[in-house]
Amino acid sequence: MIFIDYKDTRPIYEQITExxxxxxxxxxxxxxxxxxxxxQLAMELSLNPNTVQRAYAELERAGFIYTVKGRGNFVCESHALLEEKRQELKKKCQELLREAKEVGIDRGELMRYMEEIEDDRD
Incomplete structure (x- = not known):
């Protein structure tokens, strides 16, 4: 389910959250x-429970999960989350396009950058 990359420079709780x-x-x-x-997750990942708790707290603060006292942590309704994230991404794309135009990068060049980045991740 979750694998920790100890070579990653990000804190472990951020990796879990992501x-x-x-x-x-x-x-x-x-x-x-x-x-x-x-x-349970701390034992599976051989981590301090405080690390997992911090990740869960971040997820709850961001609206991805909720806690029921004595019962545990549960995933929130994802439809609203997904739509919210799509809207955030759309705004980021608009901002990126605006900044690219300011420095003389056209849509085609920007798309090539995106494809290069995607190819590098594979």
Whole structure:
């Protein structure tokens, strides 16, 4: 489910947060599904429970999960999250396009950059 990259310069809690966000937004973790307990995930990943708790707190603050006292952590309704993230991404794209035009980069060149970046990630 989650793998930690110890060569990554980002803090471990950020890696956990990022990977859980991807799982939630992709639908791999369905709405209302229960997440592993803090202790359980910490044991699976051989981490301090405080690290997992920090990741869960970040996810809750961002609206990806919610906590029920005594029952655990659950995935929020993802449709609203997904739409919100799409709107945020659209705004970022608009800003990127505006900045590119300011420095003389046209749409075609910007798309080539995106394709290069995508190819580098594969």
């Amino acid at each position: 990977k859980l966000k991807i799982l939630i937004l992709s639908g791999a973790l369905e709405s209302e599904s229960k997440l592993p307990s803090v202790r």
